[in-house]
Amino acid sequence: MGRGRVELKRIENKINRQVTFAKRRNGLLKKAYxxxxxxxxEVALIIFSNRGKLYEFCSSS
Structure with missing residues (x-):
């Protein structure tokens, strides 16, 4: 049996939101790879954090 769905809503606590962003960003980059x-x-992924920081992935050089 799989995991249940998580209700999608904004995380109000700034620290928890940043931790969740970092974890999910890394998971998304791994999935793209x-x-x-x-x-x-050929996969390209561009992510901007709420602070405006850019994270990118490109499968070809």
Whole structure:
């Protein structure tokens, strides 16, 4: 049996929100990499934090 769905709503606590962002960002970057390797696909991912910091992933050089 899988996990239940989490209700999507804004996390009010700033610290918890930042921790969740970092964890989910890393998970998303990992999934983008896996997709590029497993499917031999070119993948590009751009993420902006609420502070305006840029995070990026590109499967081709």
């Amino acid at each position: 896996e997709l590029s390797v497993l499917c031999d696909a």
